[in-house]
Amino acid sequence: MKNSAPYRTGQRLPLNAGTPAGEEDQSLVLRLSVNPRARRISIRIDARTGEVVAVAPSERRLSDAVAFARSKADWISERLEARVEGLPLEPGATILLHGRPTRLEATGTAGAARLVREAGGPVIRSGGDGEAFGRRVENLLKREARTQLTARTEHHLRSLNQKPVKVSIVDTRSRWGSCSPHNRSIRYSWRVVLAPPEVLDYLAAHEVAHLVHADHSPAYWSVVHRLVGDHRPFRAWLREHGQALHAVGR
Ligand SMILES: [Zn+2]
Numbered sequence: 001m002k003n004s005a006p007y008r009t010g011q012r013l014p015l016n017a018g019t020p021a022g023e024e025d026q027s028l029v030l031r032l033s034v035n036p037r038a039r040r041i042s043i044r045i046d047a048r049t050g051e052v053v054a055v056a057p058s059e060r061r062l063s064d065a066v067a068f069a070r071s072k073a074d075w076i077s078e079r080l081e082a083r084v085e086g087l088p089l090e091p092g093a094t095i096l097l098h099g100r101p102t103r104l105e106a107t108g109t110a111g112a113a114r115l116v117r118e119a120g121g122p123v124i125r126s127g128g129d130g131e132a133f134g135r136r137v138e139n140l141l142k143r144e145a146r147t148q149l150t151a152r153t154e155h156h157l158r159s160l161n162q163k164p165v166k167v168s169i170v171d172t173r174s175r176w177g178s179c180s181p182h183n184r185s186i187r188y189s190w191r192v193v194l195a196p197p198e199v200l201d202y203l204a205a206h207e208v209a210h211l212v213h214a215d216h217s218p219a220y221w222s223v224v225h226r227l228v229g230d231h232r233p234f235r236a237w238l239r240e241h242g243q244a245l246h247a248v249g250r
Contacts, residue, residue, distance in 0.1 A: 007062035009034040012239075015052055015073050028052055028077065029239055030069055032062050041065040043072065045080065052076055086250035089134035095248050096241075097122060097141065098148075099196030104137060113140035138249050145169050145193035152204035153186060156227050162211050173246065176238060177203050179210035191245040195237065202234035 015028035031051045038057045041064050046053050054065035069076070087093060091106035097115070102122040113126035113136040126136045146169045153167055166185040177188045186207045192200050205227035213220035224231055 007032050007066060008059055009062070011062075012051070013066070015069065015076065017070055028073075028080070030054055030066065032056075032065065034059055034062065041068050043069045043076065045076075052080075085247055087244075087247040089137040089249045091133065096194045096244070097124070097144070098193065099199070106133060113137045115140065115144070134249060141193060141249075142169055142190045145188065145190035148193055148197070148200055149188045149204055152201045153208060156205050156208035157211075159227060160208060160212060160223070162208065165208075165211070177207045179207040179214075181211050181214050184211070191248065192238075194245050194248060195241065198228075199234045199237050202228050202231055203238075206231070 009032055011032045012029050013032075015030045029051045031046070031053045033053050033055050034057070035055050036057060038055050041054070041056045041061060043065070044053050044055065045051070052069060054062070054069040056062045056065040087095065089095070089104060091104055093104045094101050095104065096102065100122055102115075102124055105123055105125045107125050107127045109127040111127040113124055116123050116125060124137055124140060126133055126140070128134075128136045146167070149169065150167050153165065157164065163184070166183075168185065168187045169190045170187050171191070172187075172189055175189070176192055177186065179186045188203065188207070192203050202224075205224055209220060209223040209227065212223050221231070228234070
């Protein structure tokens with residue numbers, strides 16, 4: 001149907017037309033925006049969310065803006081890669097851990113990084129100078145990721161009466177997690193430990209549910225729903241904060 005306006009302002013869709021909307025998928029999001037003062041269609045990158053925004057002077061012209069943005073998908077990806085806004089792991093920095101702002105502090109010793117809970121909030125204290133400090137903090141984050149992801153994976157495996165799987169912790173840009181039912185192995189990006197615990201839990205449920213259905217069919221989603229309820233808020237959280245999680249330690 002090519003009648004009125006198939007798109008509306010504020011709508012989000014995958015930048016790549018053929019990309020399935022898998023929850024653990026980090027494919028670029030295209031947000032549609034109408035600006036009556038705009039002279040023509042254009043694309044820009046939202047500095048806060050990392051979303052690609054397609055701007056059109058009217059809703060009627062949004063479909064042109066979508067087509068334009070999709071024709072430039074490769075160029076946009078390159079621009080985003082170049083736009084590194086890192087958040088180095090150094091003393092004084094504040095990162096998210098388990099969804100909570102967590103301060104990094106140097107101990108001035110040679111000791112390993114430790115997570116301590118203080119009245120003012122969680123703090124990671126670590127020894128090591130310069131790069132060594134960052135490495136120790138990152139190791140702690142990865143350990144924490146493995147502990148939490150393994151625990152939630154085992155929990156969901158039990159719920160579905162599934163046998164154990166091999167859990168790997170990786171650092172990929174393209175996916176938050178992946179599941180190989182054939183090899184009974186699940187891989188997670190360690191960065192999801194930076195997200196609130198319920199988002200991490202959802203990711204574990206997402207991957208474990210793939211042992212039952214290796215697709216994103218309605219039957220698959222009903223298994224996910226049984227494990228964690230409505231998945232949409234978790235998905236939205238990852239979409240909104242994905243860019244920020246990727247900045248940590250870069
Ligand atoms: Zn999936």
